[in-house]
Amino acid sequence: METYDTNNQDNVKAQMRKGVLDYCILSILAKKDAYASSIIKELKDAKMIVVEGTLYPLLIREKNQGFLSYRWEESPQGPPRKYYSITEKGRRQLAEMDLAWKEIVETMNLLRQQ
Amino acid sequence: METYDTNNQDNVKAQMRKGVLDYCILSILAKKDAYASSIIKELKDAKMIVVEGTLYPLLIREKNQGFLSYRWEESPQGPPRKYYSITEKGRRQLAEMDLAWKEIVETMNLLRQQ
């Protein structure tokens, strides 16, 4: 059973307003496959702090929407890692997010002009 | 009783991620006093759709945080209007939001560079 954000297109912008984290995650994974802990490190470096309790459900949601897939890989130390990849559908979503983000940035520029 | 976002400064950015509506409202009111229906119209023109059920609680929250004040004014037609004004504290908050927004936009630019 899917939720309200499956029709896509029309409400990408509405969702964008709620937070940019989904956009961040897809952007990161568009460049390179990664696992949760490494994504957290990358976001921390970019000063966009995220904690595990936020990221794991988010990755699961994006996977359930078909934007991501994953595979297990051995780690040099510790338990195996769940590497996520962006899918074709994820790349299309990312393209829509780019447009929505651009519009929001332009709107804010307009609103902030005195 | 205040909530988690009263310490200010540290979490402006975290809040910003949740949505840009607060930023929009303060931006609009920084230019000119306005009442709810006129704010909705202005946001609609800027393609940032907001409905009453979103805006009214938001205005009340910002008023409770001391970012806004209001006064009643007669309307040429219909019931009186509640005109909101941004306060000094609201302007300081807006300045912090400007910084937080700038950082988020820069972060997204970085993350979207292939």
Next chain:
DNA sequence: TTTAAATACCTTGTATCGCAAAGTATTATT
């Protein structure tokens, strides 16, 4: 051999937000 440390994934409960929908109130028009 047990214990601890490091790494990694996952879940639960809470506060908050955005929205649809319904409700209340005032004024002007019919």
Next chain:
DNA sequence: AATAATACTTTGCGATACAAGGTATTTAAA
């Protein structure tokens, strides 16, 4: 009076972000 137009408010729901705690695997130390 009844209706329309305007404006403010509240309720209930679904979704998000986070703190906190939990589970599991591997390696190193005691």
